[in-house]
Amino acid sequence: MSYPTAEAVVRRYLDVLYNERRLDLVTELISDPTWRHHAGEVKSLTMDETIARLQATLDLCPVLRFETSMLAANDEFVTVCWNGDSTQTNGKSYVYCGIEVFRVREGRIVEIWNSRETGGHWLAPKLDS
Numbered sequence: 642m643s644y645p646t647a648e649a650v651v652r653r654y655l656d657v658l659y660n661e662r663r664l665d666l667v668t669e670l671i672s673d674p675t676w677r678h679h680a681g682e683v684k685s686l687t688m689d690e691t692i693a694r695l696q697a698t699l700d701l702c703p704v705l706r707f708e709t710s711m712l713a714a715n716d717e718f719v720t721v722c723w724n725g726d727s728t729q730t731n732g733k734s735y736v737y738c739g740i741e742v743f744r745v746r747e748g749r750i751v752e753i754w755n756s757r758e759t760g761g762h763w764l765a766p767k768l769d770s
Contacts, residue, residue, distance in 0.1 A: 644748030648714035651721060651743045654750060655707050662699055667692050672749040679755050704728035710738070710763040719743045724762040738763050 645653075650670055658666045673688035686694065699705065704727055711722040720742045728734040739758035743750050 642747075646714070647717055647719050647743070647745035648712065650745045650748060650750060651712075651714070651719040652709070654743075655709060655721065655723065658695075659705065659707050662705075664692065664695055664699070667695060670750060672746070672751045675750060676752040677755065678752065680757070700730075702727040702729050704734075710765075717744060717746065719745065722763050725758070736760065736762060 653666070654670050657663050658670060668688060671688070671691055673691070674685045675691055677684050677686060706726045708724045709721055710724050711720075713720045720740065722738065722740050724736075724738045726734070726736055737758045737760055740756040742754040744752035
């Protein structure tokens with residue numbers, strides 16, 4: 642069986658699932674269970690927990706947009722530096738960025754490592770000509 646590349650899966654996760662609010666793609670893009678890594682913590686999420694987590698995020702942020710600032714990928718791992726903009730239901734708006742590492746197997750995300758997001762956006766490098 643042929644699967645999409647790890648990069649294609651992660652791009653679809655960020656660009657379509659989040660930016661287009663397409664929760665109908667969760668079972669296609671994310672494995673059951675999925676392992677989520679944060680500093681000092683590893684958690685296994687069932688599909689129901691994954692859907693609830695994503696739904697809660699979208700419910701909290703009626704305006705939510707991610708943009709990839711940098712992406713590096715191989716056959717199994719994808720690292721993304723992203724910029725985010727959101728407005729929550731209370732009207733507060735945020736500009737932030739983060740780094741995530743995704744592990745993809747057989748066309749689905751099986752693990753995600755998250756850094757703590759921080760205020761601001763990643764800036765494009767100023768390269769000498």
